[in-house]
Amino acid sequence: MTLNMKTAFMVGVTTLVAAASTLAYAAGGGTGDYKMEHKHWHFNGAFGTYDKAAAQRGYQVYREVCSSCHQLKHLSFRHLGDKGAPFYDEDYKNPNDNPYVKNFAADWQVEDIDSETGDVIDRPGVPADAFPAIYPNDAAARAGNGGGLPPDLSLIVAARNGGADYVYNLLTAYNTKKPDDVELTAGLYYNPVMDGGKISMAPPLNDEGVEYADGTIATVEQMASDVTEFLAWSADPKLEQRKAAGLMTMLYLSILAILLWFSYKRVWKDVEH
Amino acid sequence: MSGHPSTYEPKYAPTKWLDQRLPIVRMGADFMTFPSPRNLNYWYTFGGILTMCLASQIITGIILAMHYVPHVDMAFDSVQRIRRDVPFGWLIQPMHAVGASMFFLAVYVHMFRGLYYGSYKAPREVLWIVGCLIYLAMMATGFLGYTLPWGQMSFWGATVITGFFGAVPVVGESLQQWLLGGYAVDNATLNRFFALHYLLPFVIAGLVGLHVWALHHVGQNNPIGITEKTKKDTLSFHPYYTVKDGFAMVVFMLIFAFFVFYQPDALGHADNYIQADALKTPPHIVPEWYFLPFYAILRAVPDKLAGILLMLGAIVVLFVLPWLDTSRVRSSRFRPVARKFFWIFIFFCFILGWCGAETPDDMVFTVGSKMVDGELKPMGLNFTWLSRIATFYYFAYFLAILPILGLIEKPLARPESITKAVLGDKAHSAAE
Numbered sequence: 001m002t003l004n005m006k007t008a009f010m011v012g013v014t015t016l017v018a019a020a021s022t023l024a025y026a027a028g029g030g031t032g033d034y035k036m037e038h039k040h041w042h043f044n045g046a047f048g049t050y051d052k053a054a055a056q057r058g059y060q061v062y063r064e065v066c067s068s069c070h071q072l073k074h075l076s077f078r079h080l081g082d083k084g085a086p087f088y089d090e091d092y093k094n095p096n097d098n099p100y101v102k103n104f105a106a107d108w109q110v111e112d113i114d115s116e117t118g119d120v121i122d123r124p125g126v127p128a129d130a131f132p133a134i135y136p137n138d139a140a141a142r143a144g145n146g147g148g149l150p151p152d153l154s155l156i157v158a159a160r161n162g163g164a165d166y167v168y169n170l171l172t173a174y175n176t177k178k179p180d181d182v183e184l185t186a187g188l189y190y191n192p193v194m195d196g197g198k199i200s201m202a203p204p205l206n207d208e209g210v211e212y213a214d215g216t217i218a219t220v221e222q223m224a225s226d227v228t229e230f231l232a233w234s235a236d237p238k239l240e241q242r243k244a245a246g247l248m249t250m251l252y253l254s255i256l257a258i259l260l261w262f263s264y265k266r267v268w269k270d271v272e273h
Numbered sequence: 274m275s276g277h278p279s280t281y282e283p284k285y286a287p288t289k290w291l292d293q294r295l296p297i298v299r300m301g302a303d304f305m306t307f308p309s310p311r312n313l314n315y316w317y318t319f320g321g322i323l324t325m326c327l328a329s330q331i332i333t334g335i336i337l338a339m340h341y342v343p344h345v346d347m348a349f350d351s352v353q354r355i356r357r358d359v360p361f362g363w364l365i366q367p368m369h370a371v372g373a374s375m376f377f378l379a380v381y382v383h384m385f386r387g388l389y390y391g392s393y394k395a396p397r398e399v400l401w402i403v404g405c406l407i408y409l410a411m412m413a414t415g416f417l418g419y420t421l422p423w424g425q426m427s428f429w430g431a432t433v434i435t436g437f438f439g440a441v442p443v444v445g446e447s448l449q450q451w452l453l454g455g456y457a458v459d460n461a462t463l464n465r466f467f468a469l470h471y472l473l474p475f476v477i478a479g480l481v482g483l484h485v486w487a488l489h490h491v492g493q494n495n496p497i498g499i500t501e502k503t504k505k506d507t508l509s510f511h512p513y514y515t516v517k518d519g520f521a522m523v524v525f526m527l528i529f530a531f532f533v534f535y536q537p538d539a540l541g542h543a544d545n546y547i548q549a550d551a552l553k554t555p556p557h558i559v560p561e562w563y564f565l566p567f568y569a570i571l572r573a574v575p576d577k578l579a580g581i582l583l584m585l586g587a588i589v590v591l592f593v594l595p596w597l598d599t600s601r602v603r604s605s606r607f608r609p610v611a612r613k614f615f616w617i618f619i620f621f622c623f624i625l626g627w628c629g630a631e632t633p634d635d636m637v638f639t640v641g642s643k644m645v646d647g648e649l650k651p652m653g654l655n656f657t658w659l660s661r662i663a664t665f666y667y668f669a670y671f672l673a674i675l676p677i678l679g680l681i682e683k684p685l686a687r688p689e690s691i692t693k694a695v696l697g698d699k700a701h702s703a704a705e
Contacts, residue, residue: 051556063311151547155353158538159546195556235546238363240355245364246534253527260520267516271508272695273311 034176034192036162037171039225043164043232046247049240050233051228055086057212058230061223063107064155064210069141069150069201071134075234077105084240086233096127100241108132146187157228157235164232169193171224174203279303282356304331308507309514310495312691316390317493318521319383325522329475329480333369334418341421343467345460348423349548360627367537373415374540375529376480377563380408382590391493391603398595400487403533405591410473412564412588417470419561423463424545429558431458440578457551497694498603499687557632565629566622569660570667572633590671597671599679607685611678618670621663628660630681 042051058079062072079086081095092098105125111134114121124131134150135141142149151159160166170193178190182197191199205220212218233239281302282619283289292299340359342351355362384404387393389682393401420431435458439449454461492501502508532539540562544555553562560568571580590597604613639653 019694049450074350074357078674079357098383155546159543161543163543242363242534242537246530249530253523253530257520257523260516260523264516264520267512271311271513 033179034169034173036165036193037172038165039168041164041232042229042263043239046243048243050084050086051229052086052088053214054226054229056230057214057216057223058226058228059104060212061205061210061227063104064229065223066153067134067226069145070153072131072154072234073133073152076128076130076153077101077108077125079234079237080104081127082237084233085237086230087243098127100270102125105129107229146200147188150201153231154234157232159235160216164228166193167226168228170199171205171227172221277303277306277308277554284366297494304489305511305515307489307510308504309493310501310691311508311513312495312497313493313514313517313693314496315517315521316382316386317495318518319379319386321518322522322525323376324481325525326372326379327474327477330369330372330376331356331478333365333372334471334474336365337369338471341467343421343464344345345423345463345549348463350420352422364533367533369587371529371532371537372539373418374532374561374563375409375525377415379525380411381416381563384408387494388594388618389612390494390496391498391598391600392646393595394598394601394603395595396531397487397489397494400484400491401595402592403480403484403487405588407477408482408591409588410477410480414470414473414477414618415561415563415704416548417466417473420458420463420466421470423549424546425549425553425555426542426545426558427546428458428549428551429555430560431462433558434461434560436575440581442578443635494603496604497606497688497689497691499689499691499694502690503692562626562630565627566625569625569628569631572662573657573660573664576687587664587667590668594671594675598675599677599686600675600682601679602684602687607687608678608682609685610682613676614670614674614678617666621666621670625660625667628663629657630678631656633657633660 025151042048042054062070078095078101079085081092081098081101082088085095087098087100087104088095088256089098089100095101105127108125108129108131109122110125110129112123114123115121123163131154138149151176157167161195162169170191173191173193174189176190178184179197180199182190184190184198188200189202190197207220208218209220209223216222216273279299279302281299283291283292283298287300291297333497337355339352340355340362342348352366355366357363359365385403389405416430416434420427435449435453438452439445441448450456452462453459454465466639495501542559542561559565567584567587571584574580574583600608600611602608605615633656635656637654637656637659639651640652642649644650
């Protein structure tokens, strides 16, 4: 029976780990015959890291396309230059000194109070500023988008079943043929990745919509993939630190387990049990 | 601790002085030399693992509380700030969130072990009941804690659970408002949930003290369920079980670390990365995995109050288990029939968990279909009925199978003592 219980335990642990892994990759809902494309992301797997070049291009897509409606509420400009972030630079360990980060920040207008007059003013952003809100409030956001509320994007990859695959598929699935049973009213578009197949966002990406500095051809798929890489980083900016620490932790614990196993064998050497 | 004569001898003047006034070093020394049955297997290491889980939750929790803001407008953002900007927050926050799941995983193994080896039987009834109280306090703490990140599942989970109190006859509505501090889950609710979530772990720690005290008073049960008779049946807790528990703890930590570092979100729900919105109900409100079996029992009956009573009953029945099981044999090792029913019980607990995660009207399997009111409806078993079958077995196991089986089952022959069981025929030659 001891053996049975041991086997049961091992089976239990294996099932749990397997179930967790499947859960993590479970895809989101969808309509019609659309099949979610599962991409191999650079950050998948135990040693996965963010593809920095892709995430940098992704930031450009966010800035030039998405940011007209969507905020990155949980990010500050300085985060872009943190360790593990798309614009991290060895020479600028303090992201506030990073020239890219400074330029990106200065590219935005941030609301502030003039300390001399007390007036509300707009000034260029600095790395310490948070990404500014796009709309003054939700009502204004809805009014500007035909009733739809553009969600914050900083956590979007974590907040959807299917994660990065969901976001990528959502951005690339617009030209899927609409089934006859989905009725669209004005201001709605067909997108099979959404529950119910309806979305208020017009197809955001068009071929050559942005001009990449590194010469990459900006197809819809390329831009979708790049911006997803960027948003995946924004949802989980400490992923690289976590995986690196995880490797050391697992190694340490494995060695400790082996040492304890032999200690156990030695302590119990003369004891029948 | 009582139960075994103290062997501690204070050696130095200060320790002698202290020993006469507060024998705290003696208590620790006696704890370390506590005679434990020599045949404890790895299922008996989960007590130590659970203590480690509690300590880890309290330490990470206190650190999180230093950075968390219990306010409806700031709670969600403050958790993100912890994960992004607080030094090592990216490690502490997932450790706490995953730690809750690990704690429940370990407590379920611990409870099933107690069930299998009959650890609730005389003289360990109070030990078992204190354990049930710990489990109850853990459930409350887990539920309160899940509300704090103020995501969509936090909010709607809290709304559903506190809604149960509204189903209590006569006083229900006022009771619910009193608990929430208002008409709906709001800032007052979040504040008191935070206060109570901080309080309960220390209540659990106190109960764990009672649990260990009771354990050391009556002595540990063991896989054959035969009480130790001679000194040869036992081993000193240290070094024999410190090293064995230590090994098991590290193996458990490997599983823990796997989730924290590589799958921190696997045991949670994507919707909880969306800030709570009282105007937008998520399509499926599901509790954390460790509550799923009880959620399935709740939904197994169409009436709300009956469902709640049934769910409470599922926990209450554990408290009276020592008096429901009529068998005088503790360990299922010597109960061939009870052993089979036990594994069926485990199977149905998993089925209940599965039912809790699914939509009740969805089909488990279909066998053809038939026309109902001009619509083609699939025939077969849906999750409501599967959860009814499993709920029936859950209660039948405690209320019918264990009471009756104890009277009619013929147990296998049991060894005279632990030493005999361990050494078998060698007992005579190895004696002395």
